[in-house]
Amino acid sequence: MRKIDLTVEICGSAGDGTLAAGEILTTTLAFQGFHVLSFDSYPAEIRGFGKCVAHVRVSDQPVHSLSGTVDILISLDDSYSIQQLPTLQPEAVVLFDNQPLAPVLEEDQCIAGHLGPGMILYGAPFHELSQQATASGRSRNLVALGAFAALFEMNLEKFLESLRQKFKRKPRVVDEVAAAFNAGVDYVAGNVLKLDEFSFRRDQESETAAYELLTGNEAAARGAIDAGCKLYAGYPITPTTKIMEILSEELPRHGGIVAQVEDEISAIGMVSGAAAVGVRAMTGTSGPGLCLMTEFIGWDIMAEVPVVIIDSQRGGPATGLPTKTEQSDLYMALFAGNGDAPRIVVAPTNAGECHYWVAEALYLAEKFQVPVIILMDLFLSNRNENVILKPVPQEKLRANLFPTPEELAKGYLRQALSERGVSPRTLPGTENGYWVISGLEQDIYGTPVYDAKNHTNMTEKRFTKLKTALAEDIPPATRFGCEGKADLGVMSWGSTTGAAIEAVERAAAEGRKVAGLKQLVLNPFHREPVARFLDDCKQVLVPELNRGGQFAHWMGMHFSREFLRMNQVTARPITHTEIYNEIRKVLEQKP
Amino acid sequence: MAEALHFVIVGNGPAGNEAAAALRGQDPKARITIISAAATHYLRPEKLAAFLVQPRHRLKDLYIHPYPWYEEQRIQLRLNQTVNRIAPEQKYVYLNHKERVRYDRLLLVTGARPRVPERLASLSSLLTRFATGADALLLKRGIARVKHMTMLGGDCIALELAQALLPQGVRLTFILDEYRFWPLEFDEGVKKRLADSLEKKGIEVVRDDLAVSVEPASDELLVKTRGGKEVKTDRACLSSGMVPAVDFLGSAGIDTQLGVLVDDHLQTSQPDIWAAGECAQVYYSELKDYRCSTGSVNAEQQGRLVAQNMLGAKETVKLPEPGRVTIAGEHFTTYGWKGFSLDEKD
Numbered sequence: 044m045r046k047i048d049l050t051v052e053i054c055g056s057a058g059d060g061t062l063a064a065g066e067i068l069t070t071t072l073a074f075q076g077f078h079v080l081s082f083d084s085y086p087a088e089i090r091g092f093g094k095c096v097a098h099v100r101v102s103d104q105p106v107h108s109l110s111g112t113v114d115i116l117i118s119l120d121d122s123y124s125i126q127q128l129p130t131l132q133p134e135a136v137v138l139f140d141n142q143p144l145a146p147v148l149e150e151d152q153c154i155a156g157h158l159g160p161g162m163i164l165y166g167a168p169f170h171e172l173s174q175q176a177t178a179s180g181r182s183r184n185l186v187a188l189g190a191f192a193a194l195f196e197m198n199l200e201k202f203l204e205s206l207r208q209k210f211k212r213k214p215r216v217v218d219e220v221a222a223a224f225n226a227g228v229d230y231v232a233g234n235v236l237k238l239d240e241f242s243f244r245r246d247q248e249s250e251t252a253a254y255e256l257l258t259g260n261e262a263a264a265r266g267a268i269d270a271g272c273k274l275y276a277g278y279p280i281t282p283t284t285k286i287m288e289i290l291s292e293e294l295p296r297h298g299g300i301v302a303q304v305e306d307e308i309s310a311i312g313m314v315s316g317a318a319a320v321g322v323r324a325m326t327g328t329s330g331p332g333l334c335l336m337t338e339f340i341g342w343d344i345m346a347e348v349p350v351v352i353i354d355s356q357r358g359g360p361a362t363g364l365p366t367k368t369e370q371s372d373l374y375m376a377l378f379a380g381n382g383d384a385p386r387i388v389v390a391p392t393n394a395g396e397c398h399y400w401v402a403e404a405l406y407l408a409e410k411f412q413v414p415v416i417i418l419m420d421l422f423l424s425n426r427n428e429n430v431i432l433k434p435v436p437q438e439k440l441r442a443n444l445f446p447t448p449e450e451l452a453k454g455y456l457r458q459a460l461s462e463r464g465v466s467p468r469t470l471p472g473t474e475n476g477y478w479v480i481s482g483l484e485q486d487i488y489g490t491p492v493y494d495a496k497n498h499t500n501m502t503e504k505r506f507t508k509l510k511t512a513l514a515e516d517i518p519p520a521t522r523f524g525c526e527g528k529a530d531l532g533v534m535s536w537g538s539t540t541g542a543a544i545e546a547v548e549r550a551a552a553e554g555r556k557v558a559g560l561k562q563l564v565l566n567p568f569h570r571e572p573v574a575r576f577l578d579d580c581k582q583v584l585v586p587e588l589n590r591g592g593q594f595a596h597w598m599g600m601h602f603s604r605e606f607l608r609m610n611q612v613t614a615r616p617i618t619h620t621e622i623y624n625e626i627r628k629v630l631e632q633k634p
Numbered sequence: 635m636a637e638a639l640h641f642v643i644v645g646n647g648p649a650g651n652e653a654a655a656a657l658r659g660q661d662p663k664a665r666i667t668i669i670s671a672a673a674t675h676y677l678r679p680e681k682l683a684a685f686l687v688q689p690r691h692r693l694k695d696l697y698i699h700p701y702p703w704y705e706e707q708r709i710q711l712r713l714n715q716t717v718n719r720i721a722p723e724q725k726y727v728y729l730n731h732k733e734r735v736r737y738d739r740l741l742l743v744t745g746a747r748p749r750v751p752e753r754l755a756s757l758s759s760l761l762t763r764f765a766t767g768a769d770a771l772l773l774k775r776g777i778a779r780v781k782h783m784t785m786l787g788g789d790c791i792a793l794e795l796a797q798a799l800l801p802q803g804v805r806l807t808f809i810l811d812e813y814r815f816w817p818l819e820f821d822e823g824v825k826k827r828l829a830d831s832l833e834k835k836g837i838e839v840v841r842d843d844l845a846v847s848v849e850p851a852s853d854e855l856l857v858k859t860r861g862g863k864e865v866k867t868d869r870a871c872l873s874s875g876m877v878p879a880v881d882f883l884g885s886a887g888i889d890t891q892l893g894v895l896v897d898d899h900l901q902t903s904q905p906d907i908w909a910a911g912e913c914a915q916v917y918y919s920e921l922k923d924y925r926c927s928t929g930s931v932n933a934e935q936q937g938r939l940v941a942q943n944m945l946g947a948k949e950t951v952k953l954p955e956p957g958r959v960t961i962a963g964e965h966f967t968t969y970g971w972k973g974f975s976l977d978e979k980d
Binding site: 133134139142143146147150153155156158159163165166 | 667673674675693701702703704705709710711712713714715728729730731732733734735736768771772
């Protein structure tokens with residue numbers, strides 16, 4: 044049973060330090076033993092205007108998704124914060140700057156006149172206190188955090204310790220940061236009467252000390268390092284730039300390099316070239332970049348080159364909504380390219396899986412000589428969460444996948460046909476293992492040929508190796524919620540899965556016969572567990588962040604079944620509350 | 635089509651809430667805003683003392699209207715927001731947090747606040763108040779540590795508080811000053827009998843004296859009287875009656891004396907501004923004089939009446955009906971207070 048399950052939002056204008064405050068709060072709450080999941084929304088422009096919102100869900104139990112409602116709102120800019128009010132709980136708390144810089148505010152500029160009657164308003168002069176404490180108004184976000192910490196009974200010592208950690212590389216500002224924070228604390232202690240019942244006081248130590256706080260991007264970068272990736276080539280693009288930033292610092296320490304190239308075609312080209320000569324390599328992009336990489340993906344499939352591509356999806360098409368999340372690249376990940384072009388597509392559902400599956404993808408790519416596309420999304424890339432990282436399969440990653448000299452001495456057929464569909468691969472320069480890398484169809488000797496029978500065999504080979512991957516490495520979908528027959532099943536993929544898990548578990552805990560199925564690897568996938576799940580469920584709901592239900596359609600291509608689609612293109616993640624409400628709606632509808 | 639009028643009500647007590655409800659009843663299109671420095675909702679003040687000593691009682695249990703009522707009535711409720719200035723010519727009220735709100739018709743119903751005798755004004759921060767929900771909440775959070783409380787004045791609010799605290803084992807001292815038993819106007823004989831009855835209940839009563847200073851003394855407070863008596867206490871509670879809360883009116887050009895001066899239609903000296911309840915000093919044609927009224931019954935009645943007048947009527951305020959009060963077994967007639975008894979737990 045959750046005793047604490049609150050969502051805090053900090054809302055301000057770009058330049059207010061909104062997201063920095065959110066990051067500090069998330070880190071500190073995690074440090075104080077809470078399970079957290081946080082996510083920022085921000086404008087596409089670099090700086091200067093536009094609404095920024097840091098969402099932080101805090102609980103004493105693990106959390107998998109954002110809540111659809113907000114319990115505590117810290118307003119650093121009232122004109123933007125007013126827009127957040129529809130998501131506030133009826134008895135939410137709002138903390139605002141009651142002495143802003145403006146000489147006078149009209150009603151539409153001040154949040155105070157827009158609250159619901161059950162809400163509680165606390166004011167503190169963020170700007171003034173910042174000026175007094177640091178001779179600058181820039182620390183008003185820290186004053187707000189101090190006020191927040193005092194109001195909601197956080198461990199102030201631990202909070203200050205978190206701040207010192209955060210700013211340890213800037214010793215000159217540590218004292219100012221602490222002064223601004225303490226100014227907020229002191230103001231609340233002396234001037235504010237606490238009327239609400241929210242509290243982040245912890246009476247006992249939590250088990251979350253073993254957890255790490257990571258974003259999906261950080262976890263993915265860590266996965267690349269842990270798997271021994273030696274080259275990351277990319278072109279900066281939201282939301283995957285962070286992966287490149289992290290790796291540009293970390294990879295050189297591990298004997299690797301990061302190449303920032305002129306566009307995504309170059310990125311996939313460089314990765315393909317490196318992978319072809321035996322360098323463990325990957326790239327990362329988002330939808331527009333994946334579009335540009337399409338031709339090379341086909342080349343990698345034909346030439347059987349092991350590349351890994353992260354596509355962190357965002358609102359599209361084209362540049363679309365660069366800083367908003369979506370799950371609308373599934374068709375492209377599954378099908379982009381000419382010809383029959385099988386590839387592995389994986390969709391991690393949380394940061395822990397981003398870490399593990401980047402490593403696993405590098406392994407699968409090499410073992411099966413195939414591109415692996417990892418479908419993340421902006422929400423998954425940027426959200427911060429507590430995770431315990433699963434060790435990457437080092438033994439597998441170090442295994443020698445190449446033929447031995449003895450085997451090569453007996454004769455080498457680069458495109459040899461076999462039951463597994465995996466032909467022996469050598470690196471350029473290997474004695475007795477010479478071959479020509481090409482995007483042309485080849486016969487078993489590696490010679491370009493165009494006859495029908497060879498093309499049929501080779502096409503079949505490329506599909507067969509995915510069946511082998513399925514048999515040898517790829518896990519089946521996993522079920523959650525009620526066991527046995529269910530009135531409703533919920534199938535999910537990617538970052539929406541966390542919301543689906545919480546919604547299904549809530550419905551199941553209420554006695555509803557609702558089950559869920561989490562599909563991590565979208566292609567290829569084990570048919571039987573999905574078929575069994577579909578048989579068990581009277582109806583099946585598929586929540587997705589795209590217009591038409593791309594995953595529902597993908598499943599529909601494999602199973603003769605009607606799927607109830609729950610589609611949103613709202614530029615924000617689906618919440619567990621929304622899925623739960625949809626579950627109830629479906630179950631309460633008369634047949 | 636005429637634009638909806640914006641009625642701004644400054645104050646969240648009985649007069650303001652009754653006025654808001656009446657306005658809504660008669661003008662479905664009106665925009666109605668209540669702005670109040672009070673942090674808590676409109677509640678039953680007579681229950682505050684019981685709330686103080688009942689651990690499970692929540693403040694929201696005392697609310698007269700649950701918050702959805704305001705949503706249903708489309709009344710914008712702005713709590714914890716203080717009006718610090720009124721500009722009648724521009725028709726704006728200015729709030730402490732630098733916002734200004736335009737009104738078409740303004741109602742002042744800011745109620746009353748505990749009187750702070752001049753001699754204690756500089757010690758105000760050390761003194762406990764028990765007039766609002768916020769006061770009660772604050773006191774309740776520390777009540778377990780209160781073993782002794784001293785009432786500076788001895789008004790009827792102090793009597794209510796005493797009635798709740800005595801059964802909890804809290805020792806009490808009453809330093810009775812000129813405002814003892816406010817707002818009840820008794821002759822000296824009755825006042826003496828009441829003081830005697832307090833002593834019979836085990837309360838220490840200091841008569842014919844005044845608290846002149848309060849100072850911290852380790853974990854306690856030391857109250858000194860003009861007569862040289864010193865009382866060590868955990869809390870010193872202001873109980874010298876209430877005065878209309880009209881300090882913020884300042885340079886608004888609204889005539890005030892003790893309270894906001896209003897005519898017998900509750901209209902202030904400024905157009906489109908009315909006042910009612912405990913903040914108002916009302917002209918009663920029967921008396922041909924002004925009088926401050928007390929108590930929620932008066933305030934509610936005035937709230938309903940002033941709403942009519944704000945909508946264009948010319949209703950005349952009447953002298954309050956007498957109320958019946960029972961203290962220490964004696965029955966008294968008073969104006970302004972709802973009939974109540976301080977004897978229930980005798």
